[in-house]
Amino acid sequence: MNLRSQLRALLIRAAVLVRADEAALRIQCRRARGVVVAIHETPAVFEGQFRAQLEWASRHFAISSLNTFIQRLRAPGGDPESKPPVLFTFDDGRESNCRVAAPLLESFGGRGVFFIVPAFAECSPSKAFDFYRMRIDPHAAPSDENGKDWKPMTSAQIAELAARGHAIGNHTLTHSRLAGLPPEELEHEIADSARKLESWTNQPVESFAWTFGWDSVDASALRVIQRHHKFCFAPCAGTIDFDRGLPTIFWRREIEVNYPPAEYRFLYSGLADPWWSTRRWHLRKMLQLSNANQT
Ligand SMILES: [Zn+2]
Structure with missing residues (x-):
């Protein structure tokens, strides 16, 4: 465990000890802030853990679909007692997302957004694991073919x-880093x-999630994303924040199922x-630059 992971573990233990997480959650729910969760692997071996997380989440949030989440954004206010919505999103298009995550979400009345890499x-x-190692998870080793959810x-799925x-979202054609x-x-x-995704689903692809880290995008890429999504x-x-209408960027918390x-x-x-x-601030600035160049 490196220093950053140790610090993170220590912070989590301290927050749980003084119940700061429960207090923060109550404040967040009272302010009607919606949450979007980003998930990657959902193998069958984690199904029980994901179900337990969804059971917990359903006590504090309304597990929603993209449509119901957007409806809440377009019509803020409503019943102040109702739970804020949570939307689950899945990156990369693993088969386990379809076999394990989708039916589980459906059993809670929710629907996900699945960000797919068509290539x-x-x-x-015979080629999929090589693609996964080269394009999606460069840290995966050849020996991970039997261990990773790839x-x-x-x-058809x-x-x-x-x-x-469920909503099908775009995650670039080849899992490309867009900046530059x-x-x-x-x-x-x-x-x-x-x-390509629209030809498979016969539906418009409204959502886009860029790949890798928060800074793997630039103003030119954001401009093209906004033009098509x-x-x-x-x-x-x-x-x-549901009081501010449709956001230009949907922030996501990565909360894996395990x-x-x-x-x-x-x-x-x-x-x-x-x-x-600070990263949100940089992305907002980049978006302003992208919009300025568009006019
Ligand atoms: Zn990805």
Whole structure:
């Protein structure tokens, strides 16, 4: 465990000890702030842990779909006693997201947003692990083929998810880092990817989530994303304020399904969000620059 992980574990233990996470969660719920969760692997071995996390989350939040989340944003106010919504999103398009996560979410009345990489979904079984190692998880070792959750969903499974009311989002054509790409490659990675997903689902692809870290995007990429998508999701934590209408960027807290209860409760409470405030500020500035260049 490195120093940063040790510090994080210590902070979580201290917050749980003085019940700061419970107090922060109560304040957040009272302010009607919505939360978007980002998840990656959901293998069957974590199904019980994910169910327990969803049971806990459903006591504090309304587990929603993209549509109900957006409806709440468009019509703020309403019943002050009602729980704030939480939206679950899944990056990269693993088969386990379709087999394990989607039915579980459905059993709680929710629907997810699945951010798909079309070139990964089109990989033949013999090529998919190499694609995963090269494009999606460069830290994976050749020996991880038996341990990691790397198998992609097929285009048929993606269409089936869309037909069951889940939202299919765009995660670039080849899981590309967008910052610094020339205009024609941005169009290829963003617009061609959206067109391919739309041809599989027969539905518009409204949501986009960029890959890798919070800073793997630049103003030019944001401009192309905004041109082709209504909603842009960031790998950067924060809440969605329902009094301010539709946000230009949807902040997401990464809360994986195998996190222990103390860790996920801490993250849902928002106590880790201040750590991300400078990054949110940089992204807002970048967005202003992108909009200024558009006019
Ligand atoms: Zn990804």
